Amino acid sequence: QSVLTQPPSASGTPGQRVTISCSGNNFNIGNNYIYWYQQFPGTAPKLLIYKNNERPSGVPDRFSGSKSGTSASLAISGLRSEDEADYYCAVWDESLSDIVFGGGTKLTVL
Amino acid sequence: QITLKESGPTLVKSTQTLTLTCSFSGFSLSTNGVAVAWIRQPPGKALEWLALIYWDDDKRYSPSLNTRLTITKETSKSQVVLTMTNMGPADTGTYYCAHSLYRSGSGYFDYWGQGTLVTVSS
Numbered sequence: 001q002s003v004l005t006q007p008p009s010a011s012g013t014p015g016q017r018v019t020i021s022c023s024g025n026n027f028n029i030g031n032n033y034i035y036w037y038q039q040f041p042g043t044a045p046k047l048l049i050y051k052n053n054e055r056p057s058g059v060p061d062r063f064s065g066s067k068s069g070t071s072a073s074l075a076i077s078g079l080r081s082e083d084e085a086d087y088y089c090a091v092w093d094e095s096l097s098d099i100v101f102g103g104g105t106k107l108t109v110l
Numbered sequence: 111q112i113t114l115k116e117s118g119p120t121l122v123k124s125t126q127t128l129t130l131t132c133s134f135s136g137f138s139l140s141t142n143g144v145a146v147a148w149i150r151q152p153p154g155k156a157l158e159w160l161a162l163i164y165w166d167d168d169k170r171y172s173p174s175l176n177t178r179l180t181i182t183k184e185t186s187k188s189q190v191v192l193t194m195t196n197m198g199p200a201d202t203g204t205y206y207c208a209h210s211l212y213r214s215g216s217g218y219f220d221y222w223g224q225g226t227l228v229t230v231s232s
Contacts, residue, residue: 002156032215032216032217033215033216033217033218034217035215035217035218035219037157037219039157043224044206044222044223044224044225045157045206045219045222046222047218047219047220050214050215050217050218050220051214051215051218056220088156088157090157090159090217091216091217092215092216092217096173097173098159098172098173098174099159099162099172099216099217100159101156101157101158101159102156103156104156104157
C-alpha cells in the first residue's frame with residue numbers, strides 16, 4: 001500500500017482531456033517536488049514531468065503537471081491511442097526518508 | 111547519448127545474495143551532481159525505489175530494505191553494483207538502474223536501463 005494514492009484506472013476517448021490524480025500528505029507532496037512517469041507494457045518507465053510541472057525535452061506539451069496542497073495531477077490533452085499506458089507519480093517523503101511511487105494508473109483510450 | 115544496462119543472474123534461490131551490475135555510458139559518476147539509482151517492479155505491480163549513489167559516493171537506501179542493500183560504484187569502469195542479501199520470492203521482479211541529477215530533486219530519473227528480470231525460487 002503506497003503512501004501516494006492514484007486511481008487504479010482512467011479512460012478517455014481520442015481528443016479528450018483526462019487527468020490522473022496523486023494524493024499524499026504534507027510530508028511528501030505538500031512539501032516536495034512531484035514527478036510523473038509513463039510506462040508501456042514490457043518497457044522501462046519514461047520521465048514525463050519533473051519538479052511538478054516541467055517537461056523534459058521531447059515530451060509533448062499535451063502532457064502537463066500541477067500541484068495543489070497535498071495533491072498533484074497529470075493532465076493529458078488531445079488524448080491519443082498511443083497514450084494508453086501506466087502512469088506513476090513519485091515524490092520524496094520526509095517522514096519516511098524514502099522516494100515513494102504511487103500505485104500507478106492504467107490509462108485506457110476507448 | 112546516455113545509456114544504461116543492467117546485468118546479473120535471472121534466477122536466484124531463497125536466502126541467496128543477488129548482485130546486479132549497471133553498466134552505463136554517456137556520463138561519468140565523477141561529475142558533480144550525477145547519481146545512479148536502482149528501482150524495481152514486481153510483476154504487475156508498482157515501481158519501488160531501492161537505492162541511490164551520488165558522484166561524491168554519498169549513498170541513500172530505501173528504509174524498508176536498508177539492512178539488505180549495498181550500492182557501490184566503480185567510476186573507472188562506469189559501473190554501479192547493487193547487492194541484496196537474503197533474497198526471497200517477494201523480491202522477484204524487474205530491476206532497473208536509472209540516471210539522476212541531484213539538482214533536479216529526489217524522484218528524478220531521466221534515463222533508464224531496459225531492466226533485468228530476477229526470479230527468486232523458494
